[in-house]
Amino acid sequence: MTPPGEKMTPLGEKLIRRIENFGPITIADYMAACLGDPEHGYYMAREPFGVAGDFITAPEVSQIFGELIGLWAVECWRRMGSPDAFVLAEIGPGRGTLMADALRAARIAPGFEQAATIVLVETSPRLRAVQNDTLAGHAVRWAERVDDLPDGPTILLANEFFDALPIRQFLRTPEGWAERMVGLRDGELAFGLRPGARIDGVGDAAPAGAVVEIASISTAIMATLAERLQRFGGAMLAIDYGHAETGYGDTLQAVRGHRFDHPLAHPGEADLTVHVDFAALAKVAAAQHARASEIWTQGDFLIALGLLERAGRLGAGKDSATQDAIRAAVERLAGPDAMGTLFKVLCVTGGDLVLPPFG
Numbered sequence: 001m002t003p004p005g006e007k008m009t010p011l012g013e014k015l016i017r018r019i020e021n022f023g024p025i026t027i028a029d030y031m032a033a034c035l036g037d038p039e040h041g042y043y044m045a046r047e048p049f050g051v052a053g054d055f056i057t058a059p060e061v062s063q064i065f066g067e068l069i070g071l072w073a074v075e076c077w078r079r080m081g082s083p084d085a086f087v088l089a090e091i092g093p094g095r096g097t098l099m100a101d102a103l104r105a106a107r108i109a110p111g112f113e114q115a116a117t118i119v120l121v122e123t124s125p126r127l128r129a130v131q132n133d134t135l136a137g138h139a140v141r142w143a144e145r146v147d148d149l150p151d152g153p154t155i156l157l158a159n160e161f162f163d164a165l166p167i168r169q170f171l172r173t174p175e176g177w178a179e180r181m182v183g184l185r186d187g188e189l190a191f192g193l194r195p196g197a198r199i200d201g202v203g204d205a206a207p208a209g210a211v212v213e214i215a216s217i218s219t220a221i222m223a224t225l226a227e228r229l230q231r232f233g234g235a236m237l238a239i240d241y242g243h244a245e246t247g248y249g250d251t252l253q254a255v256r257g258h259r260f261d262h263p264l265a266h267p268g269e270a271d272l273t274v275h276v277d278f279a280a281l282a283k284v285a286a287a288q289h290a291r292a293s294e295i296w297t298q299g300d301f302l303i304a305l306g307l308l309e310r311a312g313r314l315g316a317g318k319d320s321a322t323q324d325a326i327r328a329a330v331e332r333l334a335g336p337d338a339m340g341t342l343f344k345v346l347c348v349t350g351g352d353l354v355l356p357p358f359g
């Protein structure tokens with residue numbers, strides 16, 4: 001699958017040897033290696049963010065994104081009774097931009113940051129170092145996994161985290177289910193099928209040709225977090241691209257240098273993601289007796305939080321180039337042809353906590 005005239009990446013060579021020795025691997029194993037291989041994994045080795053990287057996330061589009069979420073977190077804290085100790089956690093914080101902007105906006109609430117134990121859940125040592133720089137001056141600690149978060153009432157943020165978690169894919173064939181695998185054809189990485197798969201209770205009504213994606217890692221993490229919110233109180237905001245209803249389809253995609261890439265072309269050197277099944281996440285949270293909000297679009301959510309007013313204040317008195325840049329950022333974050341509709345927001349809360357704009 002290497003493009004003509006190109007050499008396979010070092011991780012691609014490693015995966016080819018692994019498959020030669022041990023046989024084809026699942027899509028989940030392929031994603032886990034591409035994103036998390038300790039030596040060559042995308043988040044371990046690359047600088048993915050920004051114009052010079054592969055993609056731009058919402059906090060990197062405009063400071064307003066993190067600021068609005070910071071104000072939302074303050075409202076959440078107040079409705080929790082302004083506890084004098086709580087956990088403020090972010091999962092998959094990238095460069096740490098969202099948390100830095102959120103903490104700056106949260107300065108309007110005396111006592112908020114002093115009460116917060118700020119924890120970043122991050123697997124990449126390289127990104128931890130970047131987050132350390134971005135959040136200089138704040139007392140921040142790191143956790144490897146959500147299970148390692150300290151006990152206590154919690155406000156959790158997750159922007160573009162769930163889309164990076166490995167999934168398995170199953171294809172409905174006339175003979176039954178087959179798992180989509182990564183194997184070798186003519187010595188190169190290639191997709192194939194392993195027949196005889198069982199996916200009990202899922203996709204029973206799927207027509208031949210349908211692809212079902214099973215995100216067991218995402219749902220396990222959501223179950224852990226929802227159970228925690230129900231036990232200690234608090235809220236979680238999950239923002240990502242994906243669908244509000246569970247459906248069929250292959251959503252695995254690779255992005256490299258701001259362009260779509262074939263998922264097998266540059267292992268470890270392209271970002272690999274899938275669309276998040278928000279309905280499945282909400283169902284898992286509800287099964288833990290936590291409260292799952294309706295699924296909002298990012299555009300509606302940000303506008304309800306005051307995106308336009310904040311943009312107006314930020315641009316007031318500035319030169320026209322700055323005002324144009326702010327308008328473009330607003331369009332990108334909330335416009336229906338940009339991130340406004342594709343990106344969704346789910347809020348999960350423990351106990352009776354109901355938060356604006358969700359209820």
Ligand SMILES: C[S@@+](CC[C@H](N)C(=O)[O-])C[C@H]1O[C@@H](n2cnc3c(N)ncnc32)[C@H](O)[C@@H]1O
Pocket residue numbers: 043057058059060091092093094095098121122123124127144158159160161164165
């Ligand atoms: C697409 S980036 C999102 C970054 C950031 N939230 C933003 O909006 O700019 C995904 C982040 O999740 C982290 N990550 C990926 N898999 C992870 C895992 N299993 N546990 C914790 N963090 C993970 C990556 O290292 C990276 O920081």
